[in-house]
Amino acid sequence: MRTLTYRDALREAIREEMQRDERVFILGEDIAGYGGTYAVTKGLIDEFGEKRVRDTPLAEEVITGAAIGAALNGLRPILEIMTINFSLLASDLILNSAAKFRYMFGGQPEIPLVIRTPGGGGAQRGAQHSQVLESLYAHFPGLKVVMPATPYDAKGMLKAAVRDLDPILFIEHELLYNVKGEVPDEGVEFTVPLNRGEVKRAGEHVTIVTFSRMLHIVMQAAEDLAKEGIEAEVIDLRSIRPLDIDLLVDSVKKTNRVVIAEEGWKYFGTGQGIAALIYEHAFDYLDAPIQHVAGADVPMPYSKVLERAALPDKNEIIHAAKAIVPAALARI
Secondary structure (H helix, E strand, C coil): EEEEEHHHHCCCCCHHHHHHCCCCCEEEEECCCCCCCCCCCCCCHHCCCCCCEECCCCHHHHHHHHHEEECCCCEEEEEEEEHHHHHHHHHHHHHHHHHCCHHHCCCCCCCCCCEEEEEECCCCCCCCCCCHHHHHHHHCCCEEEEECHHHHHHHHHHHHHHHHHCEEEEEEECCCCCCCCCCCCCCCCCCCCCHHHHHHCCCCCCEEEEECHHHHHHHHHHHHHHCCCCCCCEEECCCCEEEEEEEHHHHHHHCCCCECCCCCCCCCCHHHHHHHHHHHHHHHCCCCEEEEEECCEEEEEEEHHHHHHCCCCHHHHHHHHHHHHHHHHHCC
């Protein structure tokens, strides 16, 4: 194993898949000479040339349509949309075309399309550029939505996504690109399933369910809770759709308590959907109401101080866990 940044892990996954399969190509705004908004595709133009590394106009609907057409005709495009906020301009094509074609035509067409896009708050991008929007896209059957939180998962899931036959929205939190983590040595072949979450930390008192950048904040909270005798089991969903409900139920059977932590808005968001599924599938195992930590119900402020206040932090997670874990259970 070696240490890579999240950014480098993504670039390595793209390079390996382009080397493995000549049908794979990348397209997007400023991805060639500039190397992409977050430098993920930097240097690939020199290796693969303009035919397979294609700069596009600033026209999300047009380039998404082109990528869908390429996928329907046997290629395997990786489309980079500069930010998930701009994906709304192409949402009709993503949700009414890519997500539905296989179903509408009896499973005949394959759409091996990966849409990579950064999202999330914390970098003072303002209200229109700090959203995640995974709950919006995950609402639609036919579209897979994944949100890896570590370099290992980023590389393994991107490789798996490129090989998949369905359209996949691959959301990368923009504050994760410089995060470092262990990744198998170059040349070691591996993928990470697109339908499985993972227990990132074992525990017995409370299950904390999270995904994307919030995993790192939750892990900090879990370490602090452990100092007070509360052992939290941390689950990284990794995939929002499909959702690994079996993993959640197994953990709830062990801990009997749940905290859900997400960056996005609470109302009609991912966390509420997860809570409803846990109540549906594991109600008899719960000894306390599910706690839900989420971002403030406001458009993201530009002010750094207000932005920080709008995003959930580890203290909120700690408070939520303590609210449902009786002191008698804690081992100090």
